[in-house]
Amino acid sequence: MLFSSFSAALLLLTSSVSALPKIPRATNLDSLAARYPKSDLPGPDGLELKYVLLGVGTQNYTCNSGNETAPPGTTGALAKLYDIGTRLNRDPLAQWKISSISGLALSLSSFGNLLDGYLMLEGYNEWMGNHFFTQMDTTTSIPTFYLDHAKTTPFPNAMVTKKNAVDAPKSACPGTKNEGAVQWLQLVDEKGLSAGGVNAVYRLETAGGNKPATCKGQKAAFEVPYTAQYWVYGTKA
Ligand SMILES: *[C@@H]1O[C@H](CO)[C@@H](O)[C@H](O)[C@H]1NC(C)=O
């Protein structure tokens, strides 16, 4: 009920209001950096916040061992990355919004045009690039944040590996089918593969995306929708 009237309001708004005026991408996110969502992960000490991105996509899993009691394997993720940091950095309501954006975006993502409308209204519709996994060899793939729509040369590309993980807080949005929110992560480039001044990524404020406990009733390969905020850091200029 609440949701459907909210959807209707959003549709009305998006059909009558054009996007907020574009503001240039912030080069300094110091005000937002102070609002880094705290957890038991080691903090981004000594690093500079470069981007805060909303990832909207899927976590991919496999169940191809034929063993119904085994947990699914994790094969990677695929997500579109939107710039939310530029707006949040100057938004007096940032503190409140940070904890609500992911769940709201996930629930709206089941209705493509509603998500687009929400992103546009908030000024979060600047698409910066994609998150995917880069296959390094037959057994290794590396989480990649390929920001080829950023207007800098070379464009930022973070190729990072998981260093620490903690469970999402109990308050996290459990996803479209109550599967639970994926863990919060600290991802760090330890191989010097990144470019464009970024080398650490925190996956925070996750919504949905968790795998089921076992492979019972699952396809050989399947996807679980999720959203997350990727707080992207680099060394201080
Ligand atoms: C199936 O998976 C479960 C849980 O991981 C494991 O204990 C069991 O040995 C596996 N069975 C076979 C036949 O591999």
Ligand SMILES: *[C@@H]1O[C@H](CO)[C@@H](O)[C@H](O)[C@H]1NC(C)=O
């Ligand atoms: C995840 O699923 C999407 C959609 O089917 C697919 O395009 C992508 O290649 C998959 N990614 C991985 C890492 O398996």
